[in-house]
Amino acid sequence: MKVVPSRSSEWVRPVRPQKPASAIIEIERVSQVFQTSTRKDHVALSDISLTIDEGAFVSILGPSGCGKSTLLYVVGGFVSPTSGSAKIKGRTITGPGPDRGPVFQEFALFPWKTVLGNVMYGPRQQGVRATEAEAQSRALIEMVGLKGYEGFYPKELSGGMKQRVALARTLAYHPEVLLMDEPFGALDAHTRTRLQNDLLNIWERDRKTVLFVTHSVDEAVFLSDKVVMMSTSPGRIRDIIDIDLPRPRRRNELLLDPRYQKYVVEIERMFDESDLIGSSS
Amino acid sequence: MWQVASLALKNDSFPTAIEAIRAIPDILGDRESLINILASLRRMAIGFGIAVLISIPLGLLMGRSRAVAAFFNPLLMIIYPVPKAALMPIIMLWLGVGDVTKTLVIFLGVSLPVIYHSFEGAKAVEEKMLWSGAAMGLSPAQRLVRIVLPAALPEILTGCRTGLVLALITMITSEMIARQSGAGNILFNALDMGQYDTVFAMIIIVGAMGICLDAIFERIRARLVRWSEPQFDMPLSFS
């Protein structure tokens, strides 16, 4: 078996082959140029094209500052690209919408709301009845392992707990595409593993499309159908690697699987090769 | 007020504390004085209330929109350093010496700190929080009311607290300039007539009003922003 870098968007769902995958997100020649305070142009993204199939779990892997967050913001509709365009289901993205649910690196919880209030916010905004929204939210809070903390304010939570609330808050309004920016970066190894498993379980159940930014090669291989490797200055796509591992994935089985190990080693080697990992945090 | 006190200190007829305190029930018992004081409080409440209702939305809009900020900033920069009481003679020419003038002065006194703190509070709202709201489907107006407003509330209430103290100060000064009715009127008339026990009693009454209002406001504030108070006290060491 060898890792084949490919730019093709086609991939086959390993476990349940369904109708041929159709593109849900198309990023077409997106560039993002920022004006720095010294009035110089800074190219954060350079000519990025990427197609994400419906129901796919796609990771974006790259060193710090290569534009991963920026790319996610473009898909989220939070910033409009300097040139190029992003589309969801064929429609050009012009702004944020509940079909794309972000989980930010900075959590961005509402500090004046309790854990429950934060998680209920989206469903309530979407017009779900209070009792129903509350029941769903309580279940989600339990799922992310925060049962008993429903009445806590964000300031009373640890960083990892905040991150879990942020995840639950976004899952609560059922976006079609999850945009996750290093959601497990701040967690301890144990919680991280648990949440990775939980995320996989959720994903394998409802097959939401996930665009997942991470620094961790293991995490990217473990979770993804496809790993997009980016390089820095200017931010470009360096390689796209299809991860052809069976699902449902079980961590204890996968860690022993030579195919998994090979992906990890290969991708890490590719990182080192171009010294991409150098400045990564 | 402390200038008044120091003036009085040089005077032979400086009343003892007991005399001043004795005068308090007389003033509060007197129907006319009471009506005067209540009229003052009413003006203060109206001036403060209108100022807060206008200043908070304005400050928040300025904090979130460059265009709004660019439009109002020059205006506020001009008004900011001017003592509001100094505007009174001009306002009196337009609106007379009645309630409207005095309420307007109180309004002006309260507005600036509330606008400023609302502006700063709105500016500091984390962008990702607004993005999260937008992704949930909140419109720009909803984001202003349901995200910027609560997120900036601690800062806004700090402004309101300053505004409340300024309301009391401008209330007394306005009545000093336009003597017609009110607590300030009683105070300064008594001063003119050398009734120093009344002067001191009024100072105590006004001071007590200020302390009470501030304490009540502080309780409301603490309750509203419990979620934002720091969790740990930073130990201060004075070595």
Ligand SMILES: Nc1ncnc2c1ncn2[C@@H]1O[C@H](COP(=O)(O)OP(=O)(O)OP(=O)(O)O)[C@@H](O)[C@H]1O
């Ligand atoms: N608002 C902005 N103004 C100017 N430059 C910006 C802005 N946002 C991002 N950049 C620049 O764009 C580049 C990419 O930033 P981005 O946050 O997308 O990186 P990242 O890959 O997410 O990094 P990390 O892994 O550290 O989160 C960086 O060099 C950064 O300095």
Ligand SMILES: [Mg+2]
């Ligand atoms: Mg980032």
